[in-house]
Amino acid sequence: MFRSLTIAAxxxxxxxxxxxxxxxxxxxxxxxxxxxxxxxxxxxxxxxxVGAAVLTESGQIYSGCNVxxxxxxxxxxxxxxxxxxxxxxxxxRFTAVAVVTETELPTPPxxxxxxxxLEFAPDARVVCLNRRxxxxxxxxxxxxxxxxxxxxxxxx
Numbered sequence: 001m002f003r004s005l006t007i008a009a010x011x012x013x014x015x016x017x018x019x020x021x022x023x024x025x026x027x028x029x030x031x032x033x034x035x036x037x038x039x040x041x042x043x044x045x046x047x048x049x050v051g052a053a054v055l056t057e058s059g060q061i062y063s064g065c066n067v068x069x070x071x072x073x074x075x076x077x078x079x080x081x082x083x084x085x086x087x088x089x090x091x092x093r094f095t096a097v098a099v100v101t102e103t104e105l106p107t108p109p110x111x112x113x114x115x116x117x118l119e120f121a122p123d124a125r126v127v128c129l130n131r132r133x134x135x136x137x138x139x140x141x142x143x144x145x146x147x148x149x150x151x152x153x154x155x156x
Contacts, residue, residue, distance in 0.1 A: 043068050
C-alpha cells in the first residue's frame with residue numbers, strides 16, 4: 001500500500017530525518033483520514049488540494065482540508081484546520097500529524113502551520129505523503145529549527 005522514497009527523491013528531501021514504510025496501524029488510520037479529508041478541499045484558485053489529520057495523545061483523530069478564499073491571506077491550510085478542530089473539542093496534546101497531497105514529492109507543512117504545530121506538539125511526528133504514497137517523516141522541531149515559542153515570552 002505504501003512505499004518508501006527512492007534514493008533520488010530522498011536527496012531532494014534533505015531535511016527529512018527518516019523515510020518510513022508505514023506499519024503502525026494508528027498512523028495508517030491517520031493517513032487514511034487525511035486522504036479522506038483531502039477530498040473535501042476547497043481550492044478553486046490554486047488547484048492544490050491538501051488533506052491533514054492529527055492524532056491526539058488520547059487516540060482521537062481529527063482531520064481537515066485546505067479552504068481557499070479569493071482574498072488569499074484568509075485561506076486556511078489543512079494542517080491548521082485539523083489542529084483547530086481538535087483544539088475546539090478540548091484536545092491539547094498531539095503525537096502525530098499526516099499531510100497528504102497529489103504532488104511529485106511529499107509536501108511538508110508551510111511555515112505558518114509549522115509555527116502553530118510547534119505551539120501544541122513540538123515533538124510530534126509529521127508524516128508527509130505524495131500521490132505515489134511515498135512517505136517522509138519529520139518532527140515538528142525538525143521543520144522549524146530556532147523557532148519562536150512560549151519560552152521566548154518567559155524571558156520578558
